[in-house]
Amino acid sequence: MSARVAVAVAIVLVPLLGYPLATLAGGSPQFPSRDDCSRLARADDSNFAVVYGRLASREAAQALLDQVLGIGFTGAELEPDDCGHWKVFYDPIESLDQGNGLVEQARAAGFDARVEVEN
Secondary structure, three states, X not given: OOHHHHHHHHHHHHHHHHHHHHHHHHOOOXXXXXXXXXOEOOOOOOOEEEEXXXXXXXXXXXXXXXXXXXXXXXXXXXXXXXXXXXXXXXXXXXXXXXXXHHHHHHHHOOOOOEEEEOO
């Protein structure tokens, strides 16, 4: 077998064999959760945002944004997050107390909102 063929075979076989072996060694693949892509705000943080939800599809996130805006939570926006989800949020929040007040109102309206630290 020539060196070229050996390199081509290695390029194909290493990922084909490596991924299953790595998966078996480390368990099944894990996908990021909402907590992996965000951090709940604490009193000593700054740069707060109220996040109404993180959704996998843009369409679902747009539907959530439409509901949030339709109820009267003006200023909410939609953007992709660092984990490949779509985030529906309101920013800027001046303090954790202000954010917690908005979260209470959002939860009373049926949304799973929380105050997070903006990246």
